[in-house]
Amino acid sequence: MLPNKLYANDTDRLGPDDVYPGLTEREATQAAIAERRSASRVPVIKSAKIIVGESPSQSVYNCLVLDESPNGVLVDLGTLIILPAEVMLQIGGGATYLARRRWGVGTRVGLEFMGGQVISGETALRMMKIADVLHTQGVTAAVGTLRGARFFDHVELKKAAEECEAAYHRLEAILTGR
Numbered sequence: 001m002l003p004n005k006l007y008a009n010d011t012d013r014l015g016p017d018d019v020y021p022g023l024t025e026r027e028a029t030q031a032a033i034a035e036r037r038s039a040s041r042v043p044v045i046k047s048a049k050i051i052v053g054e055s056p057s058q059s060v061y062n063c064l065v066l067d068e069s070p071n072g073v074l075v076d077l078g079t080l081i082i083l084p085a086e087v088m089l090q091i092g093g094g095a096t097y098l099a100r101r102r103w104g105v106g107t108r109v110g111l112e113f114m115g116g117q118v119i120s121g122e123t124a125l126r127m128m129k130i131a132d133v134l135h136t137q138g139v140t141a142a143v144g145t146l147r148g149a150r151f152f153d154h155v156e157l158k159k160a161a162e163e164c165e166a167a168y169h170r171l172e173a174i175l176t177g178r
Contacts, residue, residue, distance in 0.1 A: 041067035041074065048075060051088040065091060070155070072099065072112040080107055086114070094123055095153030117154055127152065139168045 046065040051058055063075040073089065083101050089111055090096045096118045099111035119127070126149065134142035143165045151158035172178075 041069040041072075043067045047092040048073075049090045050075070050077070050083065051090060052084060066108070070113075072102070072110065075109050075111060077107050077109065083109060087111070088118070091153050093150040093153035094126075096120055096123070119152075123152055127157075139164055 044065055044067060046068075048063050048065050050061045050063055052061070053059055061077055061081055063077045065073045065075055067074045073091075075089070083104070085101055087099055087101065088096060089099045097111075098114045098118060100114050102110045102112045104110070130142055130145050130149070133145050143161045146152075146157070146161050151161060
């Protein structure tokens, strides 16, 4: 029989069936992980790199992003790697985040973003080139180019570009009477 009140060290002696009755150990682990999330995650499969350390002594690990939310991601490294508390995560579409390791089970690691997206020098240069496309070729060409770059996985940029494109089409429709 379980005691009425659990103390911090008592949970060490409890099995998954005591905390999550009727669930397998794996299901209990997933339930515990899900309860800690502050935002729901969306399943995805994206290639990414985890960067540890400062140049030139940095290490780079390839991984897969299995799900994501505005606050973080679940990655699978494919092999057991002990990550430090803070890493850089570079997602294949261009987004880079400073992230904190929140938990790890086997080859999977939960990372929480620390602040907004980090814009690398290379991404900033590409964004400036798209700004030139905007000035010389217009909204449609610039938004098309941004789509080709998957909006650099930048949520705010994507929203602004799509709102701009929609406003442009509304304005064009009003001016042409369509």
